[in-house]
Amino acid sequence: MKATFETELYSAIFYIFFGFLLMSIVIIVFFYKSRKKIVKKELEKKDLEISHQKQLLHSILITQEEERKRIAQDLHDDISSKLNIVSLNSHLLKTKNISENEIEEITGNIIQLTKKALDSSRQIAHNLMPPVLEKFGLNEALEELTEEFGRLKSVQVFYNNKINFSDFSSEIQLNIFRVIQELLNNSIRHGKATEIKINFEKKGTTNICQYSDNGIGFDMNNQFNQKGLGMKNIESRLIFINGKFEINSAPNEGFHFLINF
Structure with missing residues (x-):
């Protein structure tokens, strides 16, 4: 047992x-x-x-x-x-x-x-290099740029800034300028916009740019619209300054572009 x-x-x-x-x-x-x-x-x-x-x-x-x-x-x-x-x-x-x-x-x-x-x-x-940007900084350069586009008569551009751009390096200022320049060209050439709003402000430690137009917009599901040469150029410039962006658009509902940098 x-x-x-x-x-x-x-x-x-x-x-x-x-x-x-x-x-x-x-x-x-x-x-x-x-x-x-x-x-x-x-x-x-x-x-x-x-x-x-x-x-x-x-x-x-x-x-x-x-x-x-x-x-x-x-x-x-x-x-x-x-x-x-x-x-x-x-x-x-x-x-x-x-x-x-x-x-x-x-x-x-x-x-x-x-x-x-x-x-x-x-x-x-x-x-190649706007003299106003080099001499007086980004804010004055953007004011001149938006005034130039506003003189086209076919579009109204409203620009507002609450950020002190003098704290940024010349490379960052140039890249932001080129991004806004590209967006304005796209709004008029492709979006057929008649009204564009550009607003820079600071929220906490984040700098924000809200860009919008009342153009024809585009289908967000069409990847070609978001990944065209112009948008890739914008994305590469924002990556260079450690910036992020969001796109919101729809046919006949304009174009909205949010930048955090």
Whole structure:
């Protein structure tokens, strides 16, 4: 009887030990598979982030190339062509038996064309780096920008600012300026807006920009609308200044853009 009790005790210990061992194996396998799934998801997330970064970099490079082409075209069409005519007129002054009236007319043409070439060069320089931004800061540059768009007559632009932009670096100010510039272009060119509101304010430690227009809007479900070249350029600039943004729009309900930076 004693031998039977010991046998049963050993059997019970064996089954308990085997049960714990089996349970341990199940737990280890479960955690291994769970960890494997987590690692897989993390890798997929990283791949998506890398892919997204590549897309942003690609859009930046395309934007830079388009900007170079535009500048080259402006230099060729506006400045080079005018200077060529100035050069031709200058050679005419060497013509024999030229009358005083002709000299006066040619000189007037040269002065007029030179002035236009200077105006064009100033405009190109302004587009590259607005002088107001460099000399007086972002607030004054945005005031000038919104006034320029307001002079189009087809749109009213309301700009309000409660942030001291002088605390920001020149790089941050330039990127914010380009973002607002791109948004204004999109509102007028694509949104057909007649009214645009831009409001900067500070909430706690967060700087906020609320941008909205009354344009035709777009379908948020269409990824192409949110990931066009212009929006990618905006996103890349906001990433550079550690900014975040939210978009809200619908057909015939305007466009709303919130920036936290």
